Amino acid sequence: MQGKNLHTEIIHRKIIHRKGWPFCWYTIGAGVAFFLYGVFVSTWFGIYNRYIVLHYHEQMQLFRFDGFYFRSYLGMPGGLIAYAGSFLTQFYVYPVAGSLLIAAIVMASCLFFYRICRFYGPIGRLFFVPFVPSVFLMMSFMDIYFDMSMALGSLFFLIVFERYMARPLPTRFVVGPIGIAVTYLIAGGIALLLLVMMVIFEMSGTAGPMNEKGAPVTKKKRYLYLLLLTGGSVFFVWLAWRLVYTVFIREAFFAFTPFHTASPIIPYFAFWISVPVLFFGWKLMAAKADRWHFRPWRIIVVNCLSVAVLTVGGVFFAYDRSAERLVRMNCELQQGNYKAVMALGKDFPAGNRMACYLTNIALAESGQMPYRMFQYGQTGVNGLFLEQHLSYSIFWYLGEVYYRLGMIPEAEHCAFEALVSSPKEPNVQAMRRLVNTHIVRRDSITAEKYLRFLDYSLAYRKWARRQRANLALAMADPTFHLPDTPVPCRHDDFFIDYQKPDYSLFKLLQANPTHRRAFEYLMAYYMLQKDFERVRWCMDQFFGNFDYRGIPVHYEEALVTYQNIFRPERDFYRQYPVSKATRDRFDRFAKACKVVQDGKLSLEQLKEQFGNTYWYYAYFVSPTTLQNKDEENRY
Secondary structure (H helix, E strand, O other): OOOOOHHHHHHHHHHHHHOOOHHHHHHHHHHHHHHHHHHHHHHHHHHHOHHHHHHHHHHOOOOOOOHHHHHHOOOOOOHHHHHHHHHHHHHHHOHHHHHHHHHHHHHHHHHHHHHHHHHHOOOHHHOOOOHHHHHHHHHHHOOOOOOHHHHHHHHHHHHHHHHHHOOOOOHHHHHHHHHHHHHHHHHOOHHHHHHHHHHHHHHOOOOOOEOOOOOEOOHHHHHHHHHHHHHHHHHHHHHHHHHOOOOOHHHHHHOOOOOOOOOOOHHHHHHHHHHHHHHHHHHHHHHHHOOOOOOHHHHHHHHHHHHHHHHHHHHHHHOOHHHHHHHHHHHHHHOOOHHHHHHHHHHOOOOOHHHHHHHHHHHHHOOOHHHHHHHOOOOOHHHOOOOOOOOHHHHHHHHHHHHHOOOHHHHHHHHHHHHHOOOOOOOHHHHHHHHHHHHHOOOHHHHHHHHHHHHOOOOOHHHHHHHHHHHHHHHHOOOOOOOOOOOOOOOOOOOOOOOOHHHHHHHHHHHOOOOHHHHHHHHHHHHHHOOHHHHHHHHHHHHHHOOOOOOOHHHHHHHHHHHHHHOOOOOHHHHOOOOHHHHHHHHHHHHHHHHHHOOOOOHHHHHHHHOOOHHHHHHHOOOOOOOHHHHOOOO
16 A cells, blocks of 8 residues: 555554454454463463472572662673563462462463464454464463563564564664663573564555654665674674673573573474464465455354463373473472372373382381382382482482481481572572571571571561471470481491392491381381392391281282291291281282293282282392483472
């Protein structure tokens, strides 16, 4: 349209479209889909994907209201958006608030991309299109490496670009560079995607970019503007890296982008690709969409079904059920819900080392290890103790068993290693553990140091005040025991050997002969190793120190196995009066094994009958040794 501004033409299209009755139906259909989409997202993250998204990320940081904490974010590009993301993430401690925050950001991204697409024409006939980047953003939240900062940066980019499109030329010549500079300083590398979108927009105008007087801008001026915009943006980032930020050049250019790490978050990468592709694709087909002559209800139904399929398919693709269960098991363990941990471990796929490890801790804490341990899938001694590796998750989980055993110095060491190796920042989970261990050890100076950090937090300042009161009691009364913490154990000449945990348990039992949990862990260690001679030795040395009501069933099964292999003295069963029921059950097991050898009974049928016994583990389970790939369990 000669002599008319591009924006005048767009507004004219919108007015004409609104005069037709289909506009109302498309708006209602899009509104209903938008509302149901928001309900689904908030419900999903509040109930079904709560632990790996809300609980994990909330525990991986400790947002503090102090100047030093704020300044720590200013040394990296996008520090302000990272600070804002951490501020919002602290509200994840309240699941309803956390899920509503995520839903609000995801829905806002959909709304602003809808507004962006409307610059090329009414998108009511294809209102599912703006949902596509939003679904990818929702899927990104389900990745453990994606946090609120990246989502806020993506939303900020959409807002800036929408405002940029609304400005006429030559105003955009000024707004463009300022928008990229501000976006980079606030949101980091997301400015790269903003630059790409600006280039696409300027290169694909229907009538060419116009100035305020209505005269078309020549291609030469347009290309010169884009060239200067691109070169100036790259130079600005390089200059900021040299003069302002103390980061590697890769982070300076790609902070908060999918290219920040060697392994990008796939849904977030898809978000980056979908925004420019859909924007350019809608520009090409916007004029054709007005010519479609389908009944409005059919178009609305197709669009709503498309949104539903996209959302459900995205959830199905991105949901990591195993990770969700593992994080939930850790959460339930910290809260003392041992029955919930065991229930989750029971349903967990066999062979997962971390699930086995957490289940065994819950069994020991609830006093069920000698009675029910082999009702759960066991992976050998690597499901009882973890090997030391230089990663946050391994150090945190490694310290769990030592903490539960009352080995406070070693638990404190593991918590400190987890604190300094935290993937994001010093986090609340490790810091709370360090407060407890230092109170138990009566180290008031160090405990007070960590409590001061918690004083500046929103969700944990009350907890810090309670612990400060407990610290005062502990310093005044040597017999004071901190509630909800294990009783610390004394030991002489103690040395932790991660490769030989049985030696540490033996030394612990020597110093504390009535330490029942240490005895049960040592017995479990030898039983998982299938070291029947050490099982007999451990029973001889320590079993008499405890007031069991008879021999626990798994110990009976191990003793029967020992008797069957080594044929000890005749009075063996007089020393260890194994129940007749257990001995009869072993006879039935031995007969069933012969039937399996003859091929008349399958191993699965044998497992159904005796899979909850130690005998099945001892004769038919080969303890797994996890490969290096499996050891890198980030959960």
